[in-house]
Amino acid sequence: MKTKKLLSTFAILFIALISGCATDDFNEVVGVCPVVSSTAPTNGAFGVPLNQIVLVNFNEEMNPETINLSSIIITAGDVVIPGTVSYSGLTATFTPTNRLTTNTLYTGRVTTSVKDVAGNALQTDYIWTFTTGLNPLVVSTDPANAAIDVSPNKIITATFNMSMNPATLNTSTFTVKQGTTVIAGTISYTGTMVSFTPTTPLDENKMYTCTITKGAENTIGTELASDYVWIFTTGLRPIVISTDPANNATGVALNKVIRATFNMPMNPLTLSATTFTVKQGATTILGAISYSGSTVSFTPSTPLLGDKTYTVTITSGAQNSAGIPMTNNYVWNFTTVIPVIVTPPPVATSNLFFGVFGGNAGITNQGLFTVVNGNIGTTAAATLVTGFKEVLTGDVYTVTPLNEGLVMKEIFAAAPAPGNATKAATALAGLNAARDAYISISPASMPGGLDPGAGELGGLTLAPGIYKSASGTFDITNGDLTLDAQGNPNAIFVFQCASALTVGDSAPSNVKLIGGALAKNVYWYVGSAAVINYAGGGVMSGNIIANSGVTLSSPANSTNASVTTLNGRAISLVSSVTMVNTVINVPN
Template identity: 60%
Template sequence: MKTKTLFLNYAILFIALISGCASDDFQDTVGICPIVESTTPLSNAIAVPVNSNIIVTFNEEMDPTTITQSSITLTGSSTVAGTVTYSGKTASFKPTSALAENTTYTGRVKTTVKDLKGNALQTDYVWAFTTGLILRPIVTSTDPINNATDVILNKVITATFSMPMNPSTLNATTFTIKQGVNTIPGTISYSGSTASFTPTIALDANTTYTATITNGAKNSSDTALLANYVWTFKTGINPTIIATDPLNNAINVNLLKTVTANFSIAMDPTSINATTFTLKQGTTVVLGTVSYSGITASFDPTLPLQAGKVYTATITTGAKSTIGIPVANNYLWSFTTTVTPPIVVLPSAINLGTAAMFGAFGGNAGITNQGLNTVINNGSIGTTAASTLVTGFHDANAIYTETPLNVGNVTGRIYTAPPAPGTATSFAVASQGLLDANAAYLSISPASKPGGTDPGAGELGGLTLAPGVYKSASGTFKISNGNLTLDAQGDPNATWIFQTAAGLTVGIAGPTGAKSIIMKNGALAKNVFWYVGTAATINGAGGGVMVGTIIANAGVTFSTAGNAAQTVLNGRAISLVASVTMVNTTVNVPNN
C-alpha cells in the first residue's frame, strides 16, 4: 500500500511539473493552475454601461503584486487608461474616464498574474464586450421658440428637458442669454423638468438674443447633454405715435376739442389711462376722460378748454403695446386754442355760464331727433337724463340710438348721465350746464328784467323792434302774422329780451306757414333771449329761421315728424324740465 501511494504522488508531481503548476515544496500539497472563473461584463455582453468597472474573479487567491495595470488591460480603439485594485479573489479595473458609447472593448488578463504559490495563468484570458448608447437628456422645447419674434421685454426664458435634471448643473455657466457678445444678467431656477432664466432687467426692444444650454447641464444620473443647445429670438418693436389731433403746434383749436393720438400698433387698453395720457395748460393738469379704441387714444376734457391758451399733451412710456412693449420715450405735442371764449357774457350782464356751449339742452328728460338732416353746429347737446333718452344723434365719440331714418350730427359733444356712452364725467358737465341755464333763466325773468312792453298784444309778427325788454301781457307770444324784424340801429351790443309767462309759438300750419326773425343793422343772434314759462313750438310746418337763446321751462319743439323742410335756429334751445324735439333742424350756436 505504501508503495502504491508513493507512486501516485510522484505521478501527480510529474504532471504538475510538466504543466508548470507544481508546488516548490514537494512536501506541500501539490497546487493547480489559477484560472479566471468569471468577468463583469460577461464575454460578448452588449449594451454595457459606459461608466462600468471591469471585474475579474479568479478561482483562488492571487499574488496582489502580480495584479497590475500591465497584467490586466482594456483596449478599444486604443488602450484604456485606468487603475487596478485587488481584494480576495477579485481584481477590478476602473477606467479613468467613461467608456465610449456603442464601442467594442477587449479585456485581457495576462499570464504574468500568479497565485500565492507562484503558479501563473497558463494562457492570456481574453474576452470582449460592447457598450450601449447612453440615455442622454435633450431639450424638448423652449419658450420663446427658436427664431421667435415680437417677444415681450419682461420675458422669462425657459427650456424643458426630456427627463429630470440635476438642478445644481443648471446655473449661470450652463444657461446663458446673450445679446451679441454681452451676457444678460438674470436668475436661474428649475422645477419639474423645466429650467427658467429671469432677466434682472427688461430686454431691449427690436433686439435679437441668443440662449444657450451647455453640455455642462446633466440629468439626475449625472449624464450630460451630448452638445450645447442654442436658440435665438427677437423682441418686439416699440410702438410709436403716428398722428395726433390737434397736430403739433396747431392754432385756433376748438375749445370743445377731444385730443387724440394714433399709435403704430395696437395697444394694451389698460395702459392708456389718466396717468399715461395727460393734458396740461402750463403746469395745470386738465381734467378729462381717457379712452382707447382701435389704435386711437382719446382725451376728452371735462370742461371746455380756455380760449387763446397753449396746451401740451403727453403720452408717457407707461403706454404699452398688447405684448407689453412700451413707447420708447415720452411723446409730447402742443397746440393753441381759439381766442373765442366758451362763456357768453353780454353787455346786458346776461351770463349763460357753461350753458353757452349747448345748442340744445333737454333738462332732465332728454333730446330727440327725427330726420336725416339735423345738425348742431359749433356746439354740444346735453341732458341730465340717462344716455338712452338721447335718440337720433351722434358725436365724434359715440352714437346715441340713431336709426337709418334718424341721424343727427353734433359737432361738439353729447353730455348725459350713464349708462355708457354717458359717464359720471359727462353727467357732471350736464348738471353744471343745467344749473347755469336755470340761473340765466332767472336773470332774464320779469323779476330780474322788469318793465317789458307788449307792442303787438302778444303778436310779434310783422313788427320791427328796437333793442329792449318785451313782455306779453296775455302770457303768450306768437309770430304768426309775418316775420319779426329786430333792428340794432348800428349798435353791436343791442340786446332783446322777450318774456312770456306761458308759451311761445312761431309759425302757422300749412306749407307756407313758416315764419322767421330778420336781423338788421348789426343785430346779433347772441344778444336775443326768450324767457318762456311753459313750452316753445317753432315752425311746426317746417322751414323758417328762428333767432336767439330760447330758455323754456317745459320743452322746445322744432317742426313736425315727416317734414322735409329744414328749420333753422341761430341760437340755443334750452329746456329746464322737459325734452327738446327736432325734425330736420339746423342749430347754429352763436359765438360770443
C-alpha cells in the first residue's frame, strides 16, 4: 500500500514539471525551467563603465543556438545597441560594438526564445536595467585659466569632480607646453588632484598651455568627454636693482640705514629678519625692517662699528606681491667709516674742580644717606647750601635731624659764614671752568653726533663717539644704557641734548661702563635740566653739565635708604642741584 502511494507521488511531480515548462519541439525526459540566475551589471546598477561587457548567467546549460541577438537585447530608450553575443558554460556574453554612452539608462532583456539543452524555454522575458557613469570633469586648476604673474616655481595642479585612475594620469595625458616645447616634469596624484611638477623652473614672462586629454579616466574607466585645456603666463622674478650703501662702498656712516630697492613691489611679509640679514663677520646685527614702495630698509638697533666690513643678504625667500621669489640670494658688502678719535674736550676734565655745582642758586640735600666724595660749590650765599656737613672742617650748612649729607672735601660758597670771599672766588673760577667745558662739548664744538635710538638710549650698547638727540631730549627709560670702550681706557663718549635729559622713569635705569670705559670720559651736555632716577636708586655715569639744574632722586625717597649713585659730576650753570640720598663719586 505504501509503495503504491510513493509511486503516485512521483508521477504527480513528474507531470507538474513537464506541464510547468513551455511547450517546445523537443521531447523532454527529465527537465526543469531555465532561469537567469544573475547579470553583470546587476539590476539597478549605477556608474557602470562605458566599456562594460554585459554578462547573463543561467542556472543550467543552455542551447547555444538560442543565445543570439534576438534573444539577448540591450537597448537605450528605443534604440537597440549593436553588439555580438557569445555563450560559454552557463554564461551568455553581450559585447557592445561601441562604448556605451555616459549617464545613460540601459535596459537588458533575455527573451523566452532561449532554451536549455532539453528544449525547455525561459518562461517569461527577463528584464533588468543599469545606468552608466558620468564623465569626469576638471573642476579647478592652479594656476587658474588665463592667470598671470604665475611663479616660475609653480607646481601645476588640476582637481577633478571624482576619483580618477592614477594609471591614466601620466605625461601622455597631462602635458604642459611653452609654445611647441614640451615641458619635462613629474606627475603625482592624490585624492582627486593631479599635480605636475616641472623638472626645472619655468621661464619668466612666458605663456604656458596645459592639456589633460580624454585618455584620463575615472576609477570605473569613464574618460573625460573632451580634452581640457587652460593657459597661464608666468611673471617676472623680483631683482634688487640698487642698494644703499652700494656694493663694496667704503666710509659708510655708523648710523647708516641700510636699504635695497627692487624692480617691482614686494610682499612685505616676506621681508623679515629671516630673509634680510646684516652680519659683521659671523655676528648677526639686530635691527628693525620696514618696507615702502619697492624699497626695504634695515635700521640697526645700535650704531655700526667703525672700520668694519658688513655683509648684507636678501634671500630667495623674498617674494614679490604675486608670490614670485627671487631666483637667488642677493649679497653685497660695505665697510664703515674709520672712526674719528674723539679727543677729550680741552677744558672739560682738567679744570672741573667741583663734583657738584649749583650755579648761582645753591645746592640742597634731603635725607641722611647723601655722600659727596669731592668738592661742592655755588656762587650763591652759603645759606642756599642746605642739608650738608663738611667732614674736613666740621662746618654745617643748615642741617636737620632728617637732612644731613656729608661732603668729604670742601664746600665753597659766598658769605655769610661758613662761606666767605675766598670761597666765593674759588666758586666763580669753578663756574667759569664749567662754562668753558659746557661749550667745549656742545654741538658747535663737537659736530656730527648720531641719534641711535631716536632720543631713547635705554636698551642700547654704544661705542665711543658723539651722540646728539635729534629732538633735543635724551631719555634712558627703556632699560639700561651700556657704554663699551672696546678696550680703550681713553675712549670718549659725548652726549648732546639741546633740552632735557631724563634717566629712569617709574623704575631706575643705569648707565653701565664696560670694555674699559671710565666715568671721567663720559660727558652729558644738557641744554635745560637733567633729572636722574627720580624714583630712587640706580647708577648714573658721567659728567653732567646742565644749564638749568640737576635733580637726583626725589623727596619721596628722603626717609628710606634707596640711594641714587652718580659716578661723575652734577654741574648746573644757572639753577640749583637737588639731591635726595645720593652718593656722588667724583672721578679723579
